[in-house]
Amino acid sequence: MRRLDTKLMHPRDQITMVIDKIYRSGLTTTSGGNVSIMDEQGDIWVTPSAIDKGSLRPSDIVVIRRDGSIEGRHKPSSEYPFHKAIYDKRPDLKAVIHAHPPALVSFSIVRQIPHTNIIPQAKYICGEIGYAEYELPGSETLGDVIAGEFIKGHNAVIMENHGTAVGGFDLLDAYQRFETLEFCSRTIIYGNLIGKPYYLSNEQIEAFEDQIPHLLPEMEQVEHPSDERAIREDIKRIVHRACNQGLMISSYGTVSVRWRGNDFLITPTNVARWNIQHDDIVQIRDGKREPGKIPSRVTWLHQEIYKRNPDVNSIILTQAPYLMAYSVSHEKLDVRTIPESWIFLQDVPSLPFGSHFAGEEVILDILSKNTPAVIINNDSVLITGDKLLGTFDRLEVAEFSAKSLTMGTSLGSLVPINDHQVEALRKKFLS
Numbered sequence: 186m187r188r189l190d191t192k193l194m195h196p197r198d199q200i201t202m203v204i205d206k207i208y209r210s211g212l213t214t215t216s217g218g219n220v221s222i223m224d225e226q227g228d229i230w231v232t233p234s235a236i237d238k239g240s241l242r243p244s245d246i247v248v249i250r251r252d253g254s255i256e257g258r259h260k261p262s263s264e265y266p267f268h269k270a271i272y273d274k275r276p277d278l279k280a281v282i283h284a285h286p287p288a289l290v291s292f293s294i295v296r297q298i299p300h301t302n303i304i305p306q307a308k309y310i311c312g313e314i315g316y317a318e319y320e321l322p323g324s325e326t327l328g329d330v331i332a333g334e335f336i337k338g339h340n341a342v343i344m345e346n347h348g349t350a351v352g353g354f355d356l357l358d359a360y361q362r363f364e365t366l367e368f369c370s371r372t373i374i375y376g377n378l379i380g381k382p383y384y385l386s387n388e389q390i391e392a393f394e395d396q397i398p399h400l401l402p403e404m405e406q407v408e409h410p411s412d413e414r415a416i417r418e419d420i421k422r423i424v425h426r427a428c429n430q431g432l433m434i435s436s437y438g439t440v441s442v443r444w445r446g447n448d449f450l451i452t453p454t455n456v457a458r459w460n461i462q463h464d465d466i467v468q469i470r471d472g473k474r475e476p477g478k479i480p481s482r483v484t485w486l487h488q489e490i491y492k493r494n495p496d497v498n499s500i501i502l503t504q505a506p507y508l509m510a511y512s513v514s515h516e517k518l519d520v521r522t523i524p525e526s527w528i529f530l531q532d533v534p535s536l537p538f539g540s541h542f543a544g545e546e547v548i549l550d551i552l553s554k555n556t557p558a559v560i561i562n563n564d565s566v567l568i569t570g571d572k573l574l575g576t577f578d579r580l581e582v583a584e585f586s587a588k589s590l591t592m593g594t595s596l597g598s599l600v601p602i603n604d605h606q607v608e609a610l611r612k613k614f615l616s
């Protein structure tokens with residue numbers, strides 16, 4: 186996938202790319218949802234009304250010029266009035282996404298606002314969430330009610346019995362906010378299915394920001410031999426695959442692969458994960474970073490894991506929706522569900538929030554051949570392994586197990602594989 190470049194790509198190409206991503210991520214139906222961008226001339230580019238969201242082309246995008254004239258092959262979205270109302274009231278916003286993603290609609294129909302302190306980055310990315318009361322779709326009044334929430338400073342609003350409207354400083358920013366908010370909502374809902382979600386305090390969220398270690402020094406000379414470039418390609422592919430498979434969201438997730446000795450390559454910070462390209466990935470050599478690049482904020486943890494575990498050659502730290510149900514409810518993920526899950530994961534301990542903070546030893550002490558994965562409460566799941574594809578497979582197995590367990594709660598209690606059966610698995614597959 187090419188990069189979504191909000192500086193150089195034409196608005197109609199950006200919109201097409203993002204609506205396609207929204208549709209393929211299951212966040213809108215064919216007919217629902219609309220996306221717009223206001224450019225520097227004050228022209229608003231918007232998705233057309235009643236055209237298939239699954240096959241939209243750049244030439245389908247409509248523009249409403251500053252003077253009100255409309256150009257394009259179709260009619261603009263019927264929800265255009267509220268996009269315009271948002272831009273009028275909040276000139277700092279340059280992109281708006283509206284859709285009816287399932288989890289946010291769940292909140293909107295029970296008339297609640299998702300509490301973004303469920304995971305650490307969401308409060309910062311989504312801000313305080315507004316709430317717009319029900320009004321007729323496409324009406325001027327709906328525009329007034331929504332814009333009335335944005336003018337209070339909200340960048341994301343729940344629309345009662347309807348969906349959500351999210352603004353951004355560019356389309357990448359808006360998409361990240363939209364996706365993160367839907368992810369929060371899913372996590373809260375799934376957490377409620379298996380237990381009770383716990384929320385982080387503002388102090389805990391700030392504590393993460395406060396502990397981020399100083400950046401590693403920059404290396405003077407950087408080389409990219411073929412084996413190093415091959416790792417870049419592997420990381421890029423796996424990150425994109427994880428995003429496409431619903432195992433990673435824009436705003437969180439780190440992937441690294443050991444290169445030579447304890448040197449490795451790692452994903453950067455502050456780049457939307459699905460948008461990562463070869464040149465975003467950061468080389469870490471002899472404790473120094475590639476010049477001009479900012480590696481993940483948990484680089485120190487990856488560095489320590491490689492130093493202490495010679496068998497670990499790749500690490501994925503991510504938020505996958507069903508694993509996060511366990512992470513936020515602090516329930517134990519029992520992987521004695523099917524043979525594959527136990528063989529791949531054996532035991533997945535839950536660790537308190539903060540276990541991944543700089544200088545903490547708990548993750549480093551607990552990871553071993555028999556414990557390749559841990560869940561960090563209200564934060565993420567960390568999976569280690571040899572080859573990156575194998576580590577990714579392990580993540581998929583873990584997420585599938587968590588999904589089966591979550592869905593199974595509506596049927597009855599888990600009947601796990603017993604000790605005797607586990608022993609037989611150990612003998613046959615792990616010794």
Ligand SMILES: [Zn+2]
Pocket residue numbers: 217218264283284285322347348
């Ligand atoms: Zn709508």
